[in-house]
Amino acid sequence: MTAELIWTFVSFILTVLVFSYLLGDNPLFKFVSALFVGITAGYFAVVIIYQVILARLVAPLLQGSLVSLIPLVLSGLLLLKLSPRLSRAGDTSMAVLVGVGAAVAVGGAVLGTLFGQIEGAISYFGTRPDGTPTTVYRVVEGIFFLIGTLASLAYFHFGARRKKLGEPKQPVWVRIFAWVGKIFIAITLGAVFAGVLTAGMTALIERSDFLIRTVMSMIK
């Protein structure tokens, strides 16, 4: 019996145990869940030690890189977060992480997503990204995208003016745009749900195919 066959058999058993959840929550499913969590944690620890600490901290220090002392100190301070009494010492590391992460994320969002999407929306009315001239169909498509974008933004516009002796009301055109935007948003969420459902069905088909192949191979 080869190792591949053993691992195939183990995978088959574990897959069947996971499918046992169809009959409700049971100890077999709990066992598989606990096994998965334990294996994942152990695997993470090994990966962190070998590919982060040794490769990116210890090895540079052994090679004489003094710059690596900075992450070493910051990591040491971050470990102090485990102690309630000394947790304040780790605030510096947390400040570096949060500050730098937020700055990088905001900069990327502005330059990558905001400006990129604006440029892409404009391209419907001009030349394509590949330099080819636009077409009427693409202009109409661009108008449709523009309406959908504005309507979705109008749906999330909650501001309203208070009229004399009355409750605040949004202008009519804003409410119409918001209603249209609600449709666009519903379609978008439906598409996302369909993608999630499709991914789930694909996983089901892949596992079912695996079980059938394994059984067929065992029968043969």
Add this chain to the structure above:
Amino acid sequence: MTMADIICPICNRVNDSSAERCWYCQAILVKDQPTGSENEAGKFSGVEQAGTANHSGPASDNQEEEIPEWLARIRQLEREEREQSQGVNPFTSAESPADENADWLNGFRLEGESVSESDTQEPEKEVPPLSEPEFLTCENPPERISAKEDEEVYDAFESLLAELGIGPSNQLEEVVEPEAGGEPVAEDLEQVESDFLKRLDFTERHESEKPSDQSNLDSVSSEEIADVLKKIDSTHGYMREEETTIPSQELPESNLEPETAVDFEPISQPKPGIERNQESEFDAENEPEPIAGMESASGEQSKELPTLESSGIIPPVTDTPRPISFDDDDLPEWLSLEEPVSAKKSDEPKNKPTPAVGQDLGKLERAHLPAWLHAIRPVEAVTPLQPAPEPPAEGEKPAEQGILSGIEGVLRSADLTGQIKKPPVYSPGIEVSERQLQNVALFKTLLEGAEPVDLAKSAQKPPVKSSLILRIVVTLALLAAVLMPIFSYTPFVITPVLFPAEVVNTFSKIQNLPSDKPVLLAAHFEAGLAGEMKWTSRAVIEHLMARNIPMTLISTNAIGYAILEEEIRGISSVETNYSVDDQVVNLGYLPGGTLGILSLTRNLHQALPYTTTIQPAWDQPILLGINRLSDFGAVIILTDNADIVKTWVEQVGTSADVSPILAVLSAQAAPMTQPYYDSGQIKGFVAGMNGSQSYEQIMQRPYQSTLAFGSFQSTLLITALIIFIGGAVSLILSSGAGMKKGAGK
């Protein structure tokens, strides 16, 4: 004492001849008064000396001549009566020390007290009877003097009273006038003397109190105090007993020390009473004693002592030393029940000698408010008179109550009884605004509209087997949809004719990649979707292997690179021409998330220094010459999360020096990735089994996705059907429930 000394007619104390006012009582001194030497020689003063036969020398002769006739007649009568009574009264003895100290003013004072003992208003008048009046006790009555001499003496005495501020005494004139016409009656004389003493004492005190702003108030309060004193005397008999018994017994034994010493004596006496009890922590030994001379001079003590006496606190001050014995018989009932501390304090003056005045001068005297100020002080009404007792030293006393009772060394909690206030009284009604009423009405409407939950029924219900049955039915339907196309010889597959543009672009990009440039495969997906990613990426990887393009594997999560390597090794078994060991370098996990991805554009070698086997990454043959991302032929992102694509686009795609970005996605990430493809930020992507099947069709190498595409389509169809049926049933059930509810109403 020198010959030039002058004796004060008021307080009978010796002053220097140069003094215009008495050093002690500030009374105006009369220069023609008998000197101290004369007083010392005869122990008589004023007019009394003139009436004595023991005087010798010219001075005494002159005094005899100056004795008024009426006075000499009175003395003569008294002497006769005294001789008849054979001198029974011990105070009438000429050898009595009291006689030496008595003067005619004291005689008048005693007479006044004896006449109207209960009518005495001023405490100063409660001087113990030192002796009988001099004119009653003189063995040698004054000789009768002529009317002229009498008139001269009367004029001199009247001028003396005028200087003292009394003014012309009508009463005295009234007394004198009948005396001039006939013999004075003894009772009238005593009444006159008493009235005279009252006026004299009042005038004396009034003069001494002139500098004080409280003169009026104190004079009023002194009368009130005298009333209170009389009441206390009548109740307890304590004060009167002190006044009457003690001096008469102690005076002969004390040998009558000089008056200066006698004045200090009351200071050393303890003053038991309420104030001392209130000041329980106040040490009697350390209590500073007032200076008698100062008090008598300023008159403050004379006003304050009646206040204390009137409250029954302090025994009256006498001019003679009084050893006070606080026996139970002497003490009043309320004082006999006092704490032993008080008794101890009262005993201390007994045992200890009276300290000299100068010893306590440096100590601060505890202030005593005048009676009128003490009565009108508003602070007394709101604060307790008794100061808060100091807490005992730690460990001194055990706890008296609580769970720690009996344990020594327990810190005592603060006494909060004085701080407890009555809780505020609130109105029992509730103030409700209109808006709150509207909310209540709305909430009531909601509650009435909701159906009550029958907990009993729900508890009695058995475990829901219908859900289990429904679950099994759905599972079996899906499994049938999966398995039926596999085991069916009739194809259920509807192959798409049109291929998605993004898939075509992806194929085009990979098809146009140079074979000498490696491709960077960046994985980031979870193990749960590894099967989908395996099938989706298979066509792309086979395409790369078919073109013999080297691959570099990284992952931004811990498990991505392992699953991807295992996938590549599985595909390599089909693509036998492709050597994984030579063409694939696994650089492993890239930590840091967004920062890690950004670091790839900054310093690629530093971001990914080693392979998964801890070998220098950039020394690998396929990575030689790779220094930045643009050196890769393409960057292919394999992920099940659209945010990973967005991050790669934001951090890497904005760089001008970058290779084309392609993506292999899970079906759930496709909708959110589409905008980045439409904007040209990624050059193409393959999403889910649909994209993979299209890619295989483009490659004209149908494999796993094409074989399982029938199952995929049937499963999606069954799933859509189940959703539709479920929605319809739910709609029907809900409408039926609504109809029932409407029928019920």
